[in-house]
Amino acid sequence: MSAVADTHSQEHHHGPAKGISRWLLTTNHKDIGSMYLMFSFAMFLLGGSMAMVIRAELFQPGLQIVQPEFFNQMTTMHGLIMVFGAVMPAFVGLANWMLPLMIGAPDMALPRMNNWSFWLLPCAFLILVSTLFMQGGAPNFGWTFYAPLSTTYGPPSTTFFIFAVHIMGVSSIMGAINVIATILNMRAPGMTLMKMPLFVWTWLITAFLLIAVMPVLAGVVTMMLMDINFGTSFFDASGGGDPVLFQHVFWFFGHPEVYIMILPAFGAISHIVAAFSRKPLFGYASMVYAVGAIALLSFVVWAHHMFTVGIPLAGQLFFMYATMLIAVPTGVKVFNWVTTMFRGSLSFEAPMLFAVAFIILFTIGGFSGLMLAIAPADFQYHDTYFVVAHFHYVLVPGAIFGIFASAYFWLPKWTGHMYDETLAKTHFWLSFIGMNLAFFPMHFLGLAGMPRRIPDYALQFADFNMVSSIGAFMFGVSQLLFLFIVVKCVRGGEKAAAKPWDGAEGLEWTVPSPAPYHTFSTPPEVK
Amino acid sequence: MRVHAKRAVALAAGLLSPAVVVADWTMNMTPGVTGTSNQIFSLHMTILWICVAIGVVVFGVMFWSIFAHRKSQGAKPANFHENTVVEILWTIIPFAILVAMAIPATATLVEMYDTTESEVDIKVTGYQWRWQYEYINEDFGYFSSLSTPRDQIENRQAKGENYLLEVDNPLVIPVGKKVRFLLTANDVIHSWWVPEFGVKKDAIPGFINETWTRVDEPGIYRGQCTELCGKDHGFMPVVVEAVPEEEYNAWVAEQREAAEKERQLTQKDWTLEELMARGEKAYATACAACHQADGSGAPPAFPALKDSPIATGDMTAHIDIVVNGKSGTAMQAFGNQLSEVDLAAVITYERNAWGNNTGDMVTPKEIFDYKNQQ
Numbered sequence: 001m002s003a004v005a006d007t008h009s010q011e012h013h014h015g016p017a018k019g020i021s022r023w024l025l026t027t028n029h030k031d032i033g034s035m036y037l038m039f040s041f042a043m044f045l046l047g048g049s050m051a052m053v054i055r056a057e058l059f060q061p062g063l064q065i066v067q068p069e070f071f072n073q074m075t076t077m078h079g080l081i082m083v084f085g086a087v088m089p090a091f092v093g094l095a096n097w098m099l100p101l102m103i104g105a106p107d108m109a110l111p112r113m114n115n116w117s118f119w120l121l122p123c124a125f126l127i128l129v130s131t132l133f134m135q136g137g138a139p140n141f142g143w144t145f146y147a148p149l150s151t152t153y154g155p156p157s158t159t160f161f162i163f164a165v166h167i168m169g170v171s172s173i174m175g176a177i178n179v180i181a182t183i184l185n186m187r188a189p190g191m192t193l194m195k196m197p198l199f200v201w202t203w204l205i206t207a208f209l210l211i212a213v214m215p216v217l218a219g220v221v222t223m224m225l226m227d228i229n230f231g232t233s234f235f236d237a238s239g240g241g242d243p244v245l246f247q248h249v250f251w252f253f254g255h256p257e258v259y260i261m262i263l264p265a266f267g268a269i270s271h272i273v274a275a276f277s278r279k280p281l282f283g284y285a286s287m288v289y290a291v292g293a294i295a296l297l298s299f300v301v302w303a304h305h306m307f308t309v310g311i312p313l314a315g316q317l318f319f320m321y322a323t324m325l326i327a328v329p330t331g332v333k334v335f336n337w338v339t340t341m342f343r344g345s346l347s348f349e350a351p352m353l354f355a356v357a358f359i360i361l362f363t364i365g366g367f368s369g370l371m372l373a374i375a376p377a378d379f380q381y382h383d384t385y386f387v388v389a390h391f392h393y394v395l396v397p398g399a400i401f402g403i404f405a406s407a408y409f410w411l412p413k414w415t416g417h418m419y420d421e422t423l424a425k426t427h428f429w430l431s432f433i434g435m436n437l438a439f440f441p442m443h444f445l446g447l448a449g450m451p452r453r454i455p456d457y458a459l460q461f462a463d464f465n466m467v468s469s470i471g472a473f474m475f476g477v478s479q480l481l482f483l484f485i486v487v488k489c490v491r492g493g494e495k496a497a498a499k500p501w502d503g504a505e506g507l508e509w510t511v512p513s514p515a516p517y518h519t520f521s522t523p524p525e526v527k
Numbered sequence: 528m529r530v531h532a533k534r535a536v537a538l539a540a541g542l543l544s545p546a547v548v549v550a551d552w553t554m555n556m557t558p559g560v561t562g563t564s565n566q567i568f569s570l571h572m573t574i575l576w577i578c579v580a581i582g583v584v585v586f587g588v589m590f591w592s593i594f595a596h597r598k599s600q601g602a603k604p605a606n607f608h609e610n611t612v613v614e615i616l617w618t619i620i621p622f623a624i625l626v627a628m629a630i631p632a633t634a635t636l637v638e639m640y641d642t643t644e645s646e647v648d649i650k651v652t653g654y655q656w657r658w659q660y661e662y663i664n665e666d667f668g669y670f671s672s673l674s675t676p677r678d679q680i681e682n683r684q685a686k687g688e689n690y691l692l693e694v695d696n697p698l699v700i701p702v703g704k705k706v707r708f709l710l711t712a713n714d715v716i717h718s719w720w721v722p723e724f725g726v727k728k729d730a731i732p733g734f735i736n737e738t739w740t741r742v743d744e745p746g747i748y749r750g751q752c753t754e755l756c757g758k759d760h761g762f763m764p765v766v767v768e769a770v771p772e773e774e775y776n777a778w779v780a781e782q783r784e785a786a787e788k789e790r791q792l793t794q795k796d797w798t799l800e801e802l803m804a805r806g807e808k809a810y811a812t813a814c815a816a817c818h819q820a821d822g823s824g825a826p827p828a829f830p831a832l833k834d835s836p837i838a839t840g841d842m843t844a845h846i847d848i849v850v851n852g853k854s855g856t857a858m859q860a861f862g863n864q865l866s867e868v869d870l871a872a873v874i875t876y877e878r879n880a881w882g883n884n885t886g887d888m889v890t891p892k893e894i895f896d897y898k899n900q901q
Contacts, residue, residue, distance in 0.1 A: 063682070345602045371575065377570050
């Protein structure tokens with residue numbers, strides 16, 4: 001408790017600056033965390049509104065609302081904004097807020113760099129979104145931007161897209177360096193590695209993944225830049241280049257990227273399930289090893305995205321086996337969560353609802369992932385709506401529900417108020433139903449043969465597309481409710497105790513709610 | 528065809544009214560009509576049932592906890608949080624299941640990769656946005672483009688039964704023979720997929736991919752391009768007609784003869800009107816997707832041809848860009864895609880349509896000479 005007394009005495013001297021400079025110049029991890037979260041939510045709404053355009057066009061067969069050129073821009077921008085603008089910054093925001101509080105550190109290790117890595121993001125996205133208004137339109141080659149569609153055949157705005165990706169990459173790498181430096185150097189005395197909370201563990205591993213693969217992404221977009229503007233032929237077959245090389249390099253980044261978007265959620269969910277089961281997390285050590293195993297395996301499975309490009313049989317078999325292997329550590333995590341709930345004393349506040357939905361729906365996404373890993377079957381699934389269903393099942397109830405669960409779990413700590421539980425439960429049920437209605441029928445569409453990324457489709461796909469669109473609209477609209485709940489909670493509400501959840505564990509609950517501007521100026525003792 | 532919507536209902540949707548379609552709630556993969564597709568189907572069902580079984584156990588335990596171990600019902604939490612034996616068990620058991628699954632998958636894959644001893648070889652080339660089929664040993668080939676009218680896509684007309692899954696010239700293959708496909712692409716990456724064959728392979732510029740099929744049931748099988756290839760990715764279907772061997776042989780003879788006739792047309796003396804009439808058709812299939820039917824294009828990627836400096840300027844420059852394309856842009860080289868007659872017709876058409884009234888005309892012979900002097 002000494003930490004709390006200290007922060008109180010310092011608060012008067014080191015409060016936040018006044019006005020806009022507080023936000024522009026801040027080096028405070030809580031301010032930066034809040035900015036990351038707000039930015040990410042804004043991007044979530046923007047990327048979501050693009051998804052609404054997509055689903056509106058696909059509501060019925062025929063072209064009604066947009067032309068194919070614009071449709072392709074929407075699918076591309078939706079993917080890019082959701083991955084790089086919504087999910088990744090949300091987790092960095094959570095990391096900023098919670099890592100110092102969880103390990104008993106006063107702030108992130110590199111606070112000025114922290115400020116810079118945040119403010120790069122709005123710049124990057126300003127550039128990316130401005131391409132929508134350029135001649136020839138925004139990038140239209142899918143978020144995977146396969147060459148040569150994105151090089152020789154790309155719109156003029158591609159160069160701006162490349163620059164935006166570079167800036168995002170710089171931001172992510174700096175964020176990751178900061179996370180690693182903080183976790184490895186600033187833990188409270190007594191907090192050994194195997195005593196770290198799981199959110200800290202998963203973020204540490206995620207940060208290493210980021211540092212390993214973001215430069216690879218930078219490399220591949222730089223090669224594109226050279227092909228487009230400087231006459232090289234990395235990916236141009238007519239100049240001796242290799243379009244498949246693009247895919248190898250892209251997915252060497254792309255697959256670990258998938259885990260970058262889910263591992264922090266694994267960590268947060270582990271805290272939430274344990275807290276609302278009022279029981280310690282089952283198998284802490286095996287959870288840590290499982291995350292490590294997943295991260296390592298994620299580097300040797302990239303070509304499962306490329307089963308149809310004609311890689312040799314031996315390569316095909318290797319990537320099939322390696323991919324199937326990932327099911328083992330992922331399974332271990334699910335079994336541990338379920339066993340944590342088993343014989344607990346469960347209650348179902350909003351964070352727990354989102355966490356339970358996370359486990360069930362992420363597991364369903366895992367199942368379809370296992371099916372996709374079977375290379376011969378993948379020849380039928382590949383690039384159909386089955387894949388779209390699969391990755392939305394791991395990203396929406398996975399990453400996004402993980403973020404919602406974390407937000408509700410820690411909102412009392414951030415704001416000092418309890419959020420409106422009834423509204424939050426409504427938000428959950430609307431999201432849950434909407435999300436399943438939107439994405440479950442996509443499995444059927446894919447199996448019936450509907451390719452992805454098409455603006456119009458054959459008549460036999462009409463019914464499920466309509467259902468899916470209705471679900472998507474429902475999911476989309478209910479996110480405005482979340483905005484309302486958060487604003488309401490910031491402005492007022494029932495006062496939150498330092499530890500508002502009776503089953504919660506961890507240093508973050510030892511400081512008052514709302515967490516003072518400076519916390520843990522003297523480190524707490526961990527036994 | 529089990530997967531197809533019912534025509535009657537599609538027609539009933541009526542003019543201008545958006546198509547309200549048919550209860551076709553197909554939920555699962557279909558077994559298809561080839562050995563490969565049946566093997567894939569059985570792998571798919573096996574892994575699906577394994578997932579269902581695991582799901583029942585895991586979610587069963589979870590729902591049991593959710594109902595029985597609620598705080599509101601006075602459940603007191605236990606305090607266990609570790610058990611090495613359990614951890615090892617639930618690592619080893621899934622691993623064993625995966626090994627069991629990998630064995631049949633490997634066998635199927637090995638068979639899918641065996642493209643030897645084929646009886647018919649067909650080269651499939653992806654273009655933005657149609658397919659070219661070349662019968663390698665038979666000396667003929669042709670393009671296969673979407674035949675669904677624009678009016679159906681723009682909702683001005685009721686959608687037909689095979690909306691977006693119909694082409695002008697389907698690929699024809701004989702039943703009961705091992706057909707090998709050699710896939711490549713001319714511009715961007717495409718992917719050639721016929722679900723009922725269990726065949727999907729990317730067509731990549733600069734690469735030749737191989738795959739094969741053997742269809743035993745005559746019929747018409749439909750698929751689509753499955754790799755995003757630009758604007759009209761959703762509008763380049765694959766249609767394959769599998770016919771009995773005699774019928775196939777007769778068809779091949781017919782095609783060879785037609786190809787020969789086409790070559791002779793080059794020598795014929797053409798009038799401006801004849802070329803314009805032919806040019807309009809060729810333009811609609813080869814050029815209109817980008818440059819639009821009215822020549823207005825979609826700048827900057829696809830420049831307008833109406834009043835364009837090339838279509839109203841120097842003839843040789845115009846022939847050059849159509850025959851050789853323009854590198855670094857989406858303008859392809861049509862020299863090998865279209866016959867001399869069609870090239871001459873298209874160029875003549877572009878120079879005289881939409882108010883470009885240059886009065887110029889280029890004959891197939893001139894195109895032939897132009898190509899040969901290069």
